[in-house]
Amino acid sequence: MKYYLLHTFTIAFLCLITACATGPVETPLVDLTIIEDVKESFPVLNSENFGDELKFEVEDEILSLSPEQRKNFMSFYNSYSNSTKPGHQRLYEYLETFGEQFKYGNFTSNAKNTLANSAGNCMSLAVLTTALARTANIEIKYQLVNRVPIFQEYGSVVFNAQHIRSIIYEPEQELNTGVMVWRNKAIIDYYPSRDTFVNGYVSESEFIAMYYRNLAAEALANNDNNRAYWLLRRSLVIEPENAQAINSLAVIHRRVGEIDKAEELYKYGIKNALNKIVLLKNYQILLLAQNRSEAAERIAKELENLEDLNPFNWLLAANEAFTDADYAVAIKLYKKSIDLAPYLHQGHFGIAKSEYQRGNLRASRLALEEALEQAFDSGSKSIYEAKLAVMTKERFN
Numbered sequence: 001m002k003y004y005l006l007h008t009f010t011i012a013f014l015c016l017i018t019a020c021a022t023g024p025v026e027t028p029l030v031d032l033t034i035i036e037d038v039k040e041s042f043p044v045l046n047s048e049n050f051g052d053e054l055k056f057e058v059e060d061e062i063l064s065l066s067p068e069q070r071k072n073f074m075s076f077y078n079s080y081s082n083s084t085k086p087g088h089q090r091l092y093e094y095l096e097t098f099g100e101q102f103k104y105g106n107f108t109s110n111a112k113n114t115l116a117n118s119a120g121n122c123m124s125l126a127v128l129t130t131a132l133a134r135t136a137n138i139e140i141k142y143q144l145v146n147r148v149p150i151f152q153e154y155g156s157v158v159f160n161a162q163h164i165r166s167i168i169y170e171p172e173q174e175l176n177t178g179v180m181v182w183r184n185k186a187i188i189d190y191y192p193s194r195d196t197f198v199n200g201y202v203s204e205s206e207f208i209a210m211y212y213r214n215l216a217a218e219a220l221a222n223n224d225n226n227r228a229y230w231l232l233r234r235s236l237v238i239e240p241e242n243a244q245a246i247n248s249l250a251v252i253h254r255r256v257g258e259i260d261k262a263e264e265l266y267k268y269g270i271k272n273a274l275n276k277i278v279l280l281k282n283y284q285i286l287l288l289a290q291n292r293s294e295a296a297e298r299i300a301k302e303l304e305n306l307e308d309l310n311p312f313n314w315l316l317a318a319n320e321a322f323t324d325a326d327y328a329v330a331i332k333l334y335k336k337s338i339d340l341a342p343y344l345h346q347g348h349f350g351i352a353k354s355e356y357q358r359g360n361l362r363a364s365r366l367a368l369e370e371a372l373e374q375a376f377d378s379g380s381k382s383i384y385e386a387k388l389a390v391m392t393k394e395r396f397n
Contacts, residue, residue, distance in 0.1 A: 031302050035271040042240060043264045045249075049256045050229040056215075059208050062110045063131045069115055070135055077136055087138045088168040092186045094132065104190055108214040122190050123214045126166040126207070129188050139169040142207045143187070144200055164202070164210060165189035209238035213245055225252050243273035247282055254286065262286060277306065277313045281320045288324075300329055311341035318350050327354040345374035349384065365391050 029035065047053070065073070073094060076082065082090045095102070098118055105119040111131035114120040120128070126142060133140040145163045170184040202210070216231035232249045236242065246269035254262040266283035270276050280299055287296040303317065318333035331354045338347035348371035355364035365388070372384040 029270070029276070029302060029306075031298055031305075034298060034302060035267055038267045038271045042236075043261065043268055045233070045261070046258075047229070049225075049258065050252075051226045054227060054230040056212070056231065056234055057110060062127060062208065062211060063134060064110075064112060065115065065131050065135065066112055069112065073132055073135060086170045086184065087136055088170050088184065088186050091129070091132050091136060091138055091168055092188060095129070095188065108211065108218060121214070122163050122165065123211055125188065125190065126164050127211065129166040129168065130204075130207075133166075133168055139171070141167045141169070142202045142204070143167055144202050145189075164207065205238050209235040209242065209245070212238075213242070213248070216245075216248060220248065220252070225255055228252055241269075241272045241274075243269055243275040243279055246273060247279050250279075250282065259286070259290070275308070275310075275313060277303065277308060277317045278320070280306070281317045285320075285324060303329070304332060311337040311344055311347070314340070315344065315347055315350070318347070322350060322354055325357075327357050330354045343374050345371045345376075345380060345384075348374060352387075361391065 076094050076097070077087075077090050082093070085093070101118045103119045104121065105117075105124070106121055108123045109117070109120050109127075110124075111128045114124040114128040115131075130140055132138075143165050145165055166188050168186050168188065212231045212235035216228040216235065219225075219228035219231060228248070229252050232245050232252070235245050236249070239245065246265055250262040250265035250269070253259075253265065263283070263286060266279055266286065269279040270283065273279060280303055284296050284299040284303075287293075287299065308314065314333050314337035318330050318337060321327075321330035321333055331351055334347045334350040334354065338344055338351075341347070348367050352364045352367035352371060355361075355367060368384055368388055368391070372381060372388065375381045375384060
């Protein structure tokens with residue numbers, strides 16, 4: 001395996017047999033009383049608090065290039081110097097020509113704007129790659145990847161963005177015997193990391209639904225509830241039982257005071273979505289805000305008993321518990337994440353933070369030392385070393 005560094009993003013050029021990937025697996029509930037009164041159909045939504053329906057670009061507009069952009073790409077693609085190269089290699093070399101001009105940006109944009117501005121997030125890069133692949137008739141697939149969560153807090157609720165990367169393929173070659181040969185593929189992605197968990201492939205329609213959810217998250221960050229609401233509605237038309245979309249929609253309803261509708265959405269998502277952890281945690285936050293301690297305790301027990309093999313889901317839930325100052329629960333959830341992935345230094349650091357808040361300085365120091373041991377990047381190591389130095393100083397003062 002080789003990685004070709006493209007300054008701000010990396011293209012992994014692989015020669016592998018195309019393998020099957022398993023997507024998210026449903027995590028069944030233990031306590032079914034949590035969802036005993038949930039209706040089969042999606043909750044009826046009242047849009048009067050979110051203004052008139054907004055119109056958004058459709059798939060063909062999202063994935064289109066300008067005539068000049070198509071001309072420039074095809075001129076490169078069909079040049080004499082590239083004539084003997086497979087199509088997917090020509091595409092990645094075209095992206096490589098941008099070099100340092102292409103910058104990571106924490107925003108989502110369509111293919112045309114991404115190419116014009118030479119900037120965007122992982123979704124924008126995948127959208128651009130798709131537009132180029134369509135132009136040259138190159139096969140493309142999308143891989144969902146969990147990385148160490150980056151958190152944004154809106155009020156008392158924490159969100160985590162999903163990471164998507166695109167894979168472009170060399171055309172299939174069939175031998176006379178009918179056996180397919182190995183074929184090259186290129187993974188186009190920002191910043192490959194050891195702290196990743198491949199969560200399977202998504203279809204093109206699911207990819208478009210993610211695009212709308214990304215825009216919705218950006219709208220939420222800007223406190224634009226109306227835009228976020230209609231973007232999420234659009235995404236749910238494509239993927240009606242997506243946990244992130246349902247969770248975000250519940251948050252928006254809670255923001256505007258529609259608490260009963262928020263609860264209805266949380267419970268519907270908990271019953272029907274594959275990934276229930278974030279929905280359960282945010283539903284627990286809602287229950288605690290209403291002083292419904294008995295119901296909140298049932299959710300806490302459910303989180304403890306739930307089985308999910310993705311360590312990043314537990315890391316996300318643990319960070320939410322920490323943000324909510326529920327340190328005992330946070331420690332349990334951090335331990336679930338590192339039971340599945342002991343190398344995740346963020347889980348050990350989470351335990352260290354939580355134990356420190358509880359006044360358990362020895363346990364905090366031990367967890368922090370383990371975080372330092374597991375960390376592989378210089379930035380994290382420096383942070384942990386500095387915190388250990390402060391703890392040592394506090395110990396002897």
